[in-house]
Amino acid sequence: MTVTSSERALLDxxxxxxxxxxxxxxxxxxxxxxxxxxxKTAKVxxxxxxxxxxxxxxxxxxxxRPNVFVSIGSxxxxxxxxxxxxxxxxAGTGWTTDPFSAVxxxxxxxxxxxxxxxxxxxxxxxxxxxxxxxxLADEHPMTLACLVDEEDTGLGIRAFVAEPxxxxxxxCVVAEPTxxxxxxxxxxxxxxxxxVRGRSAHAGQPRNGANAISAAARxxxxxxxxxxxxxxxxxxxxxxxxxxxxxxxxxxxxSMVADRCVVTVDRRLLPGESAAGVVGDLRSRIESxxxxxxxxxxxxxIAMEMPGFLTSVNNGLVTTAVQSxxxxxxxxxxxxxxxxFAESTDIWTASCDxxxxxxxxxxxxxxxxxxxxxxxxxxxxxSVAVRQLTDSARAxxxxxxxxxxxxxx
Numbered sequence: 001m002t003v004t005s006s007e008r009a010l011l012d013x014x015x016x017x018x019x020x021x022x023x024x025x026x027x028x029x030x031x032x033x034x035x036x037x038x039x040k041t042a043k044v045x046x047x048x049x050x051x052x053x054x055x056x057x058x059x060x061x062x063x064x065r066p067n068v069f070v071s072i073g074s075x076x077x078x079x080x081x082x083x084x085x086x087x088x089x090x091a092g093t094g095w096t097t098d099p100f101s102a103v104x105x106x107x108x109x110x111x112x113x114x115x116x117x118x119x120x121x122x123x124x125x126x127x128x129x130x131x132x133x134x135x136l137a138d139e140h141p142m143t144l145a146c147l148v149d150e151e152d153t154g155l156g157i158r159a160f161v162a163e164p165x166x167x168x169x170x171x172c173v174v175a176e177p178t179x180x181x182x183x184x185x186x187x188x189x190x191x192x193x194x195x196v197r198g199r200s201a202h203a204g205q206p207r208n209g210a211n212a213i214s215a216a217a218r219x220x221x222x223x224x225x226x227x228x229x230x231x232x233x234x235x236x237x238x239x240x241x242x243x244x245x246x247x248x249x250x251x252x253x254x255s256m257v258a259d260r261c262v263v264t265v266d267r268r269l270l271p272g273e274s275a276a277g278v279v280g281d282l283r284s285r286i287e288s289x290x291x292x293x294x295x296x297x298x299x300x301x302i303a304m305e306m307p308g309f310l311t312s313v314n315n316g317l318v319t320t321a322v323q324s325x326x327x328x329x330x331x332x333x334x335x336x337x338x339x340x341f342a343e344s345t346d347i348w349t350a351s352c353d354x355x356x357x358x359x360x361x362x363x364x365x366x367x368x369x370x371x372x373x374x375x376x377x378x379x380x381x382x383s384v385a386v387r388q389l390t391d392s393a394r395a396x397x398x399x400x401x402x403x404x405x406x407x408x409x
Contacts, residue, residue, distance in 0.1 A: 011394045019126045024102035026118035027111035033087035037064035038148045041086040061159045065148040072132045073141030078170035080400045082124045085150030088113035094380035110383040115371030119384040120175035127396035140401045157353040161360035171317040171364045174354040177371030182321040186348035188269035188308035199295040200259035209257030210295025213250045216261040242268045275305040306351045309358035316406035317364040324398035
């Protein structure tokens with residue numbers, strides 16, 4: 001697709017310095033989760049967008065944890081919803097710079113959250129600014145929902161999809177780091193906590209007790225054994241659901257029969273699966289194995305559930321997103337030649353807030369943003385290329401102005 005003269009003017013109006021300035025300010029505002037709140041980051045974003053003339057609304061989800069919604073254009077027709085989050089994972093150790101004092105050097109911005117995903121937030125704001133300044137906002141409305149707690153339990157997205165919507169949306173772009181590859185689907189995730197309670201006794205007479213650790217080990221065996229069944233029934237696009245045992249803790253002392261053991265487990269969900277269904281199946285397998293009774297009791301709790309999503313690769317949002325990236329000449333990793341549609345699309349091994357949007361709001365959803373989640377995010381000296389921030393902003397502006405012309409969106 002050829003970039004029109006009006007589109008070219010729109011793209012040329014995107015200001016790289018503004019993107020860098022907002023990204024660094026958002027990084028400096030912190031927001032580690034767990035350990036802090038997103039309040040400072042939300043304030044920086046809200047004040048910046050108010051100064052630009054955006055409609056800004058904040059909703060406090062928990063003390064010091066406000067969702068921020070910034071919009072441009074008319075609310076009388078469906079717009080494009082962009083989703084991001086204001087929290088970052090804890091900085092941890094191993095940094096060569098201050099993780100919460102952004103450094104711009106050699107074409108990159110370094111700091112915790114630069115890649116995941118304060119750079120993405122700034123790119124969306126830059127795209128919205130260009131559309132507003134061009135006079136196209138009423139014709140092409142846009143909203144950025146900047147949500148809290150994405151990195152932990154999803155308080156922000158749950159509150160957002162549960163509240164009455166002030167605007168309507170035709171589609172959703174989640175601005176997470178994808179290296180400018182259009183992600184059209186991802187599995188969901190459920191974190192389960194399995195508590196096994198037994199009966200303590202002296203280790204010299206273990207038969208007088210019921211060992212919770214031994215029972216937990218057998219439950220782990222059941223989980224690992226069920227993976228073969230999952231592998232045999234993969235989703236054609238997303239692959240199989242998976243199990244991962246993350247932590248195990250139990251017992252009081254070596255000379256005592258363990259009366260308690262807790263196992264935490266990650267279960268990746270396919271479309272149509274629910275955490276409740278997974279728990280029910282696991283509980284049935286545990287009971288069939290004869291693990292309950294005789295002093296052993298098992299409780300399975302759902303600590304977190306995040307649905308997945310799958311948008312048809314032929315959906316207009318997917319094709320528009322890919323074409324918008326291609327037309328900017330900003331292929332993944334900077335490759336601007338020889339890219340194909342298949343090379344510009346993928347599914348994700350991670351999960352994100354987009355699953356809630358697709359499930360609860362019923363609109364087509366993709367993930368598309370600057371930075372590489374596997375190589376840059378959640379690690380010391382996290383960074384993102386300034387060029388990718390600008391390229392993302394340009395792609396977002398094209399998506400927002402092209403999507404209204406598509407039938408069914």
